[in-house]
Amino acid sequence: MTGENTDIITMEPPHIYVERTLALIKPDVINKSEEIEDIILRSGFAILQKRRVHLTPEQASDFYAEHYGKMFFPSLVAYMSSGPIMALVLARDQAISYWTELVGPTNTFKARETHPDCLRAIYGTDDQRNALHGSDCFSTAQREIRFFFPNSVIEPVATGVAAVDYLSKTVNPTLLKGLTNLCKQKPEDPVIWLADWLIENNPNKPRVAQMIVEEPK
Template sequence: MTGEKATMDAPQIYVERTLAIVKPDAIHKSEEIEDIILRSGFAILQKRRVHLTPEQASDFYAEHYGKMFFPSLVAYMSSGPVLALVIARDQAISYWRELIGPTNAVKARQTHPDCLRAVYGTDDQRNALHGSDSFSSSEKEIRFFFPDSVIEPVPVGQAAKDYLAKAVNPSLLKGLTELCKQKPIDPVIWLADWLLENNPNKPKVRQIVVQEPN
């Protein structure tokens, strides 16, 4: 991957960062799109113009590997330069997704005519722009284009929802289900003990057998 990288310090008021990509079919409109991004309340923290190789495009879209559209997606994303931007503002992930609109640019022109994909996109694949769909995706995708980027954990908004869904809710749901079955006198203490005992991240300690000397 080749290209130049520009960085600037992020103001403390921003609570989310996300990755935006101006794709090959819209790269000639990149300055215009950057202006829209800024006027929509985002700060552009980093940007990099690159021409992805097919291998790099495959890595970036690895989650779609095996799907019928994967080869044409890789060919499209490696057909010309793209502009990758780290943008930030309050609720950046959801706001940027709303701003770019539905994935299919043709349908977007019917249902969301003012969204960016409706304005700059061509069809369901050449849809002009990309936006990360979650905090975990944005973290991974930002590091793909900006390996040295430091992404501070965000304990609010989408980041908190993603963290709870992945790390807390599965264990908590099991504990609450068992709590309803047992109906203990002190449910809070019982649940606390159950969580301590059934913590999936709790290290397993092997029992050490000590032999007494003869």
């Protein structure tokens, strides 16, 4: 049952930064969220923020935009908007890789064969209803955390391999698309036009202002 917006639960310790990643507890196992959170904490993660939300189909489409056009995309969107989910910001040293390992392979059937102790093997149902989601790299974690927690400040600024990864996956494709449109439009003031286009098409732009936030039960 949905209700009025509630405050996001924030449990971030002061003056501490470690790597962060986004975790989602999906609709079919939301009733197991406390049990899963306990496993997360016992695995060495800190839960910095969490919120229980119910995505609309449009918001689920935005979150999984990278899969747009794939055969499973409509059923994925329907599944992720079918009920409430729990979004969690997790932190620890090498949080992204450790969470990926704890969650296990995407396909539940493969997970049961190769990683029987992982969370998807334990809680997943099939190749799509796999119980949990995790960010796959630094830039994805940044985008996904901001999707659910628009006011999050994610530090430090990416450097080295992380910076190259972020530029190649997020900045360069967006900039190339903007420059291509600029050449097509040929505006009188190309600098202002491009600046406006980049603001409007920022891939990190929050798109979940109207998400239904559920009352704690």
